[in-house]
Amino acid sequence: MPYTEATLQLLTTDGTLVENDRVAPYRPLVDALTDQQLQDFYREMVVTRRFDIEAGNLQRQGQLALWIPSLGQEAAQVGSAFATRSQDTIFPSYREHSIARIRGIDPIHIIELLRGVTNGGWNPNDSKFRLYTLVLGTQTLHAAGYAMGIAFDGKTGTGNLDTDEATIVYFGDGSSSEGDVNEAMVFAQSYQSPLVFFLQNNQYAISVPVERQSRSPLYKRGEGFGIESHQIDGNDVLISYAVTRASLDEARAGKGPRWIEAQTYRLGAHTTSDDPTKYRQASEEEYWKQRDPISRYELFLRAKGASESFFAEVKAEGEDLAADIRARTVTLTAPPVETIFNHVYTDEHPLMAAQHQWLKDYDASFGGAS
């Protein structure tokens, strides 16, 4: 199984905290969390999962061309997202729905992307949550360049945790084989950029198991580039938070990039176009269901005394979001035709003007409104 001796874990599947020397340095980071923060972790995991299920349903009902579920990966995402500081910039892949929400992105914009309404969806300069990227691994280089810019700007390594900036980039086990990811490690390490590589190892690249990407644990890929690397239990929201928090703060302190491999599992399909029964066993899925990120955390919170009304309230919030998303999705319409031509270039471009005009004239030639 994917966990190794190196795997860091703070929360066991029965919801109790692990005590050992290896995780001891991370424990103060978790102990410093308020009850409110701990409850927010749960809230985001549960609400995003409900949103995710709703979006999958909408796809099945023909409202979306495609859906990309994040089921099972909530702890890796939520923990690491809460570990960022507000000045940090996040480069997602395309499955980081909970992180988008944590950064204030209305999830309807993710729906718009999959419904064919937009190729972008939000202003990344407002949220410091960059746009989803569909060509695997390419965003790791954008993150490396952005992090180089942070250093050139002198906005990192000053010792002020509240203003020094860092960057985190998300990608997967499949992407780890892409040349761009490896080049990003070279650049980030060479320029000692404030960048955390966050690899969600969900065990499959669509149908191909991680063993085809690497014969050794993927955290060692980072080590091979001289980057301090950790493997964590990606279904443990507390270790995800703590190791990411520490790694980002080390990066922003000028210590160079960090690499985290989060062992998790894609409980759903790669996308709704996929059929996981063709390439994985029910027994394997069952193994991971036993390690579900939400159920163990619920046990933890209950042991800490979280009230029944809290869990009911979170459940209701999920239902409300699902209903809201459903209601708004069905009203989403095609963007205006000029979307084709606008913003292809920033400056004026004669082909855009001419072809847009041609289309208007063509439409008008049928006698209707253009």
Place this chain on the structure above:
Amino acid sequence: MSEMLSMAKAINLGLKQAMTDDSSVILMGEDIGTLGGVFRVTEGLKTEFGENRVLDTPLAESGIVGTAIGLAMRGYRPVCEIQFDGFVFPAFDQIVSQLAKQTSRHQGTQSFPVVIRIPYGGHIGAVEHHQESPEAYFAHTAGLRVMSPATPNDGFHMIQQAIRSNDPVIFLEPKARYWPKGEVDMNSTPAPVYQSRVVRTGTDATLVGHGAMVAMLLDAAELAAQEGRSLEVIDLRSISPIDYDPIVASVGKTGRLIVAQEAPGNASVGSEIAATISERAFFSLEAPVQRVSGFDTPFPPANLESIYLPDVDRILDAVDRALAY
């Protein structure tokens, strides 16, 4: 102030001016710092501006362009050097699927003013991958602008215009023209960059080309003049978008068009010009548009490049064919 300079030096001074004018301009590439680039186009700039503005990057073309995109997101105006034309392809995805499409994907919330300088074309007797003309790939890609100077004066001004552009620019530098000197007027107001230019007037036929081909076309026109033929020569300057008005006007006068390029002719920039002129100037044409191109083969071993590359004779042969109609 006017000076006789090589294009390599003119572009060097243009880069220096752009970096002086705007502190967000940074240079990135392989061997461009301490060495000054394999063609010495960036010579002296690292000393002048420091290693944070002239980056000797790791040897990874996709990495250079990909990190330039990230730097542009951060507010920088990166100017990347790809060492040779045939080395751009490891960066192809970052250029075509990322850089070119980012502006559209961001729907106006972010510009991507990245310049990618590529020494290109033949005539230098180099090994494989060092003499290619890849402009059609980039001209075909929405979101990119493509330009190529033919003279030192344009080299000085156009590199600055490319850097000031808020869009990504593929800046193709004809390496065969790096060393011949020409007059550079640094204080003149440059022509708008997306403007093709009549560089020799004539009445019998129109020759169109870009980059190193322009000097070849001028040589051909000079030779033809000795035989009593008057050829007009147009320097495209911008390959995407193309400024067609001067070409249409010229064909209206001459009735004949010859398009010349070092690149393979199949699905090329020359093909696009031929198609557009047949649409826009059909009744002016007295003969089919003639294309003079490299062959649709890999660039051959350098001993054969003089046969592969269009030369004055092949250009004049095409003129003969056009005039025979």
